[in-house]
Amino acid sequence: MPRPALTAAALAVLVLPLAAGCVANEPAASAADGTDGASDGVLTVDSSATDCAVSATEAPSGTLTFSVTNSGDDITEFYLLGEDGLRVISEVENIGPGLTRDLVVQARPGSYFTACKPGMVGDGIRAEFTVTDSGAEVGPTGDTAEQLATAEASYVAYVKDQVASLVTGTQAFADAYVAGDDEAARQLYAPTRVHWERVEPVAESFGDLDPLLDLREADLEEGQAWSGWHYVEKDLWAPAPEDNGGVAYTPLTPEQRQAAAADLVRYTQQLADQVNAEDFTFEAFQIANGAKELLDEVAGGKVTGEEEIWSHTDLWDFEANVDGAWVAVEVLRDVAEAEDAELVATLDERFAALRTLLAEQGSVDTGFPTYDALAQDDIKALAAAVDAVSEPLSQLTATITGAA
Structure with missing residues (x-):
């Protein structure tokens, strides 16, 4: 066509x-599973009415995938924000209840914020997020x-x-x-x-x-x-x-x-x-x-x-x-x-x-x-x-x- x-x-x-x-x-270098790092550049996010639970608080620089699941009752959004908490690095919108959507970003070393917006209103449920230096260019x-x-x-x-x-x-x-x-x-x-x-x-x-x-x-x-x-x-x-x-x-x-x-x-x-x-x-x-x-x-x-x-x-x-x-x-x-x-x-x-x-x-x-x-x-x-x-x-x- x-x-x-x-x-x-x-x-x-x-x-x-x-x-x-x-x-x-290249995808982000692997780090140990748990709250201190991502595995193979993949992080899971559970967005509910009261929480934005990211599987790690930091990840090595490179290609990161945030796999966002909406466990709440309202449509939600997920953001990766810059150090100032204002600049939007990237976002994934319109995640309906029970659905999972991926956000793929290429993140350089630095300080960031993650944020979920249940109901798509307000400043969102935020947490600090750190991208460490993997040693590879991004x-x-x-x-x-x-x-x-x-x-x-x-x-x-x-x-x-x-x-x-x-x-x-x-x-x-x-x-x-x-x-x-x-x-x-x-x-x-x-x-x-x-x-x-x-x-x-x-x-x-x-x-x-x-x-x-x-x-x-x-x-x-x-x-x-x-x-x-x-x-x-x-x-x-x-x-x-x-x-x-x-x-x-x-x-x-x-x-x-x-x-x-x-x-x-x-x-x-x-x-x-x-x-x-x-x-x-x-x-x-x-x-x-x-x-x-x-x-x-x-x-x-x-x-x-x-x-x-x-x-x-x-x-x-x-x-x-x-x-x-x-x-x-x-x-x-x-x-x-x-x-x-x-x-x-x-x-x-x-x-x-x-x-x-x-x-x-x-x-x-x-x-x-x-x-x-x-x-x-x-x-x-x-x-x-x-x-x-x-x-x-x-x-x-x-x-x-x-x-x-």
Whole structure:
């Protein structure tokens, strides 16, 4: 089946011939079993309502696999966080009760935190985690290193391109919103958010930026200040009392609008500053994990209609998440195909089927119907197609890191 077409911008950044440093692609060296180390780079995690029990408090540097089992009653997430407790090294989302999902990372020596988020809210149940120096370099080597370095550079270029468009679109949206031109702001809302949704795993890696820009009201904790896109969304598509806790919605004042718009612009510029910093990179394992995160975003919010609960513009987000995941597969294609050609063929086929279903509804360029207008049969078909892509996509990180 032919590969889905990429946008011109995506194709342009996929061929940038840049180089990066080369590191080793071997699984982490073995250490003694128990609380002081991992065996063969594999750690088990038991996520319950009250605990995040990791089988070891440290592991040698290299390729690590966290095998996360949800023994609780709510959907959970698992994170490996940087030393500051904010930067997300990588994550695995949407782990349903009774399910096990693997998170594969290539970890350098240093101090980290592990975190489980039962119910997918709050800061999570955290513990310190140490990666000791195994003596081996971390990451790919040889031909694989060169290919993955090119993949990383191409993906970073794609991210910069999307964030640049996001900055421009956000300013135009903010201007219309502050001016009280609600119709123009509504028209700009979904097309601008597309650029965010395509690269959201990168924004999530910077810690607080994601909740500052994209937190839903349903995920607010008591006393937490609310900002970002969905805060403004609610004001532009004011809910009826029955959809607002039984009380009439109070529109934001002009001063509150100006503050909300200024926050959107400021936090978006912070994202742009981060991705354009000289030392910014996004490693191959993060790209692969990010692709799966994007499909989890679809399954956890877009398919259910919970992401854009007032505007019902979920299909724009849906397609953008699929776009971002597909670009990740494309930049990693050469290495993945060399390791497991059958996996790549399966991904090609299932992405194509999913994108065909989306195209039946519309496109980012031509527009989509609101999500509440979709027939239940269409929603079920889209959900099934997402699940069909998610299963092989979950194997991509292990394939390109050699952990499979």
